[in-house]
Amino acid sequence: MAHGADLAAMIHSPQPIPFRSEQGRSVRLETAEALVSSESPFYPRRADLKTMRAETVCAVDASAEMLSRVDLSESQREETSLYSSTSLSHGQTQKDIDDILVNLEESLQFSKADRNQLLMRKLHPLFGLKALTNAAESFVAQHTGVRGENATFGDTALAGYEALLASSWDLEESRTEHSLCLGTNCGGLYSLFALESYCAERFPKVSTLRESSAAAVLLLSSTPSEWRLLELSREKPEGTFDHVFSSSVYNEEAKEKFLSDWGNSNSKCHSSFDSWGSFGAASVQFSIISALSTSQENSKPQRVLIVEEDLYSQRCFIVLERTS
């Protein structure tokens, strides 16, 4: 299936801090958390920070900055759609859950009534809101005035593909002239849980995986621009490509496989693995941003392929083309 959306603008999320390690039974997870400077003019309101996870803060900052670069009226923003992909959120509510566990341990000798009263006292009143899976979508809307059609997809790299597909269909079916495609990845403890079980089944010894939290946002537009979103597919596309990008590579083995699969066809291969590891549910958006950034150095028309693969070995392919 071909899609004709134009990528009118782009921005990427903040720099990661150095990796920290989470040690599980079968996995050593290297993980970095995305941070944004509180000096940013687009930094969220203080009152909102109480209910925002780190990657949600990044998503708000990135989206608000990007929309500031394009001149959209209030009514255009109201019609702008917003499709988001997200990982599940336990990583960023780790402290809350840890507190709950400690409280429960303390209460093991208590009666059920005492235990419940303890939890009523100790559970953070905003715990439910911090754990919301559509938090990034909600806060981006609040900080940008976007009120269009929307959905949040979960929870692997393929979710980013679904979000991009939904964004591009909104343009093709003329529901809007602009669509934001947002990706957020939580990383952290939840990833450790997921990867732990994944690795326990596959690897006989402790495996090192790398995944970072991130937020990345694209603006798709029906207005012609330099880059065109040419094709979204679950099947490997035909033709040759100047560059191939992937941001869903979790470990050294997967990186080698990515290079051997795509490095022999006159393509330059780029993976986020060395710097950040996988970006999980934000991989598609991050790869596209990386592709546009890298390719801007070259003036001739280019075709770029994005390849993402999730932990279920489900793959998606996105072809971008430079139009001038």
Added chain:
Amino acid sequence: MTSRVFVVDYELLSSLGVGKEAHLKSLRDGFSGASFIRNFPVDALPNTAGAEVKDNLSELLHLESPSVKEAARYDRKLELLLACKGLVQKRWSSYLNQIPPDRVTLSLGLGLDICPVEAMSSERASCRYPDWSRFFNRSGQTPNLLGNPIDTAVQSWRSLLGSDSQLQANNILTACASSAQALGMAFRSIRRNERDLAVVGGGDSLLNLLGYISFLKMGVIPPSTEEASQQCKPLDALRGGTLLGEGASLFLLMSESLVKRLGLTPKIEFLGYGSSLDAFKITAPDPEGVGMKLAMKRALKDAALPNNKIEYLNLHGTGTKANDPAEVEAVSHVFEGRALPVSSTKDRHGHLIAGAGALELGLTCLGLEHQFMAGTLNLQKPIDNKGLEFLRAPVENRNYKIAMSNSFAFGGVNASLIVGRI
């Protein structure tokens, strides 16, 4: 070239019963699924009411693999969704076998993954390196099963729909609007001829210790010792909060060409979908209902229908202080003060969170099929109806053809669906 989209079949599972016939009977009889909670200890909590599914679901899971059954044992919403799958599996298999995977979409709206904190606590207390994987992958047998309940549900369906990479499978995670949005997105993928068949729906249960206390702390469930079936009062001046429920619903949608090819005669057509964002607050809806209005207007535009064609509206109607007046204001605005019959059924089945939209669209379809409109049974002292007709008692023999169902989520995500009787 677009296709008409038909609701060929659907099934419902909630505290009102197992299957759509049980739901129809419950609605007509004024049965409430609310009671005091039995699934987890609620000692000393300021409220103890919920709308639990009390039926034994094990028979409905008998076709699942041992690993999936094991996963369902630990996650209630997964158990409910798979039980609902058990209701439809035999009926739908014959259709699914005839469609290539690249013409099928599977779209599910599921809820937040709540940790089994009590079990985690015991694990942490008992060993230095807790085996967390035990809680996130309960099978230890199925290679492609991460233990994430959403993905487990998808994997379970893949055994029926095929594992072909061209099968579109997605999960919508927009809290209380999840399954409504899953339905809307699947509807559009068939209408534009991208797919011919959709298995779509969702389910949820936050009736667990952590989920329940979270809602109490947010003030969404009020402190109350009132009779469980009387606590949730949508549209009532004395409303204090919602009733948490649980359940799952699944729909089988098909394109017109597929319906003809299979010789089917569906009774319901899917007509339109609209969604919007409040851009207001994460904690409460916009009191002016700006986003709600946009979702309903977009659904009408999507269906190419004027507002006077809608003859009944199943409200989101949570019974919370904030939602109901905002929704009434928005509905009245969109329908220009017309005496549109509206009701909320959440006072009996509770709020299914991610599963709410699918269940309530199912109840709306039941009403259309049987020329019946559900009432809001606990409504005694109505808030300002702004010209709308608040239905208190069930209405029989009402000849109507087109209805809308609303679902609005925490964070200000709104979805409206329109269906019609053929």
